[in-house]
Amino acid sequence: MNRIVIVGASIAGLSAAQTLRREGFEGHLTLVGAEPHLPYDRPPLSKQVLAGTWEPERIQPFDTGHYADLGVHLRLGRAATAVDLPGKAVVLDDERLGYDGLIIATGVCPRRPPWPHVHVLRTVDDAVRLSTALRHLPRLAVIGAGFLGAEVAATARTLGCDVTLIDPAPQPMARQLGPRLGARVARLHREHGVIVHTTTNVLRVTPNGVETHDGRFVQADLVVAAIGCTPATAWLAGSGLPLGDGIECDDRGRAAPAVYAAGDVASWHNPAFGTRMRLEHRLNAAEQAAAVARNLLGADRPYAPIPYFWSDQFTTKIQAYGILPADAEITLEHGSLTGDRFVVAYRRHGHTVGLLGWNSPRELRTLRAAWRPITPATRSMT
Numbered sequence: 357m358n359r360i361v362i363v364g365a366s367i368a369g370l371s372a373a374q375t376l377r378r379e380g381f382e383g384h385l386t387l388v389g390a391e392p393h394l395p396y397d398r399p400p401l402s403k404q405v406l407a408g409t410w411e412p413e414r415i416q417p418f419d420t421g422h423y424a425d426l427g428v429h430l431r432l433g434r435a436a437t438a439v440d441l442p443g444k445a446v447v448l449d450d451e452r453l454g455y456d457g458l459i460i461a462t463g464v465c466p467r468r469p470p471w472p473h474v475h476v477l478r479t480v481d482d483a484v485r486l487s488t489a490l491r492h493l494p495r496l497a498v499i500g501a502g503f504l505g506a507e508v509a510a511t512a513r514t515l516g517c518d519v520t521l522i523d524p525a526p527q528p529m530a531r532q533l534g535p536r537l538g539a540r541v542a543r544l545h546r547e548h549g550v551i552v553h554t555t556t557n558v559l560r561v562t563p564n565g566v567e568t569h570d571g572r573f574v575q576a577d578l579v580v581a582a583i584g585c586t587p588a589t590a591w592l593a594g595s596g597l598p599l600g601d602g603i604e605c606d607d608r609g610r611a612a613p614a615v616y617a618a619g620d621v622a623s624w625h626n627p628a629f630g631t632r633m634r635l636e637h638r639l640n641a642a643e644q645a646a647a648v649a650r651n652l653l654g655a656d657r658p659y660a661p662i663p664y665f666w667s668d669q670f671t672t673k674i675q676a677y678g679i680l681p682a683d684a685e686i687t688l689e690h691g692s693l694t695g696d697r698f699v700v701a702y703r704r705h706g707h708t709v710g711l712l713g714w715n716s717p718r719e720l721r722t723l724r725a726a727w728r729p730i731t732p733a734t735r736s737m738t
């Protein structure tokens with residue numbers, strides 16, 4: 357294997373490049389990125405960068421010297437437009453990059469609602485633009501109360517903005533955490549003065565605010581939509597790669613011979629849970645990319661992680677391991693659900709399938725260490 361191309365210059369792409377070199381790959385290595393920036397970390401975008409407490413440069417883990425030391429040829433500000441699988445080449449407009457191995461780490465694209473003047477938050481440029489707008493303390497409406505929407509609402513409220521959080525589900529983050537924990541998130545936001553407006557959809561956005569299906573009008577100077585993302589696979593249409601909800605890979609992260617995918621764009625069979633998954637979590641992006649890089653070099657090992665994510669809202673840190681099905685039974689493992697610190701287990705058919713900590717990193721770690729990993733007997737039940 358002499359030439360490896362990585363498409364997507366973010367955390368997964370960076371991790372793949374570092375792993376390839378660490379594992380002894382000495383050939384030609386190219387990292388292609390549509391954004392003009394060096395790889396950077398996205399979690400601070402909705403937190404410190406949005407709040408204006410971190411300069412955007414701080415989220416780049418490495419400067420250009422690191423890539424030079426690694427012998428990585430950076431092609432930034434260049435989007436791959438196609439893959440020619442039989443010809444083993446990535447196409448960048450008028451140029452072809454031949455490869456012996458390919459890793460695709462193109463992440464996801466934010467869904468955009470049909471109205472003008474609605475912001476989204478995915479890139480550092482989005483974050484800087486929004487952060488500048490928040491300095492004027494606008495009345496803010498956030499459409500979509502998943503992780504991202506809830507974090508944007510919390511950051512803006514902490515800065516002093518009047519904030520309304522709008523979502524069709526009965527509770528914020530209900531899809532990710534289930535109804536009981538969703539209700540706890542709603543309480544957290546209301547305690548801090550966010551207006552939580554749930555069980556309603558947006559009818560239209562006007563220059564003055566947001567009209568909802570239940571007949572309300574939310575006055576707003578600034579509207580942010582956080583209504584989910586779709587895998588960045590449009591450029592792969594017709595390539596012959598298996599595309600569904602992301603690039604469909606086997607349990608090694610392989611989508612085709614010598615073609616692997618990692619990070620938010622990858623849907624793969626996770627043997628630990630006996631099911632297909634696609635995660636939009638920071639830790640997974642780095643770990644999956646490292647795993648597929650090793651597999652591309654011949655390791656041939658399944659990637660079977662216990663998913664992990666965190667979210668920071670106000671001064672609350674939410675962390676979770678495993679899966680958190682909305683219909684799971686919730687059992688309290690530490691603290692109190694009405695208090696500021698607790699850990700709950702998500703249980704199905706008598707087995708713990710997930711753990712969630714609320715301001716309780718130490719207790720969560722202890723429980724995680726004692727948590728018997730999913731066994732084949734429980735896999736079929738998750």
Ligand SMILES: Cc1cc2nc3c(=O)[nH]c(=O)nc-3n(C[C@H](O)[C@H](O)[C@H](O)COP(=O)(O)OP(=O)(O)OC[C@H]3O[C@@H](n4cnc5c(N)ncnc54)[C@H](O)[C@@H]3O)c2cc1C
Nearest residue numbers: 364366367368390398399435436462463619620636637638
């Ligand atoms: C605001 C925000 C806050 C977050 N907070 C958290 C958090 O608190 N905790 C957590 O666990 N996770 C969080 N996440 C999720 C985490 O950041 C992602 O899981 C992670 O960034 C995924 O990395 P990735 O490399 O797979 O994809 P991405 O980071 O999406 O990077 C993909 C890159 O590929 C590029 N690209 C796309 N198409 C092409 C193409 N055709 N050619 C070339 N390049 C292309 C894109 O421009 C992009 O730079 C957050 C995400 C966001 C946006």
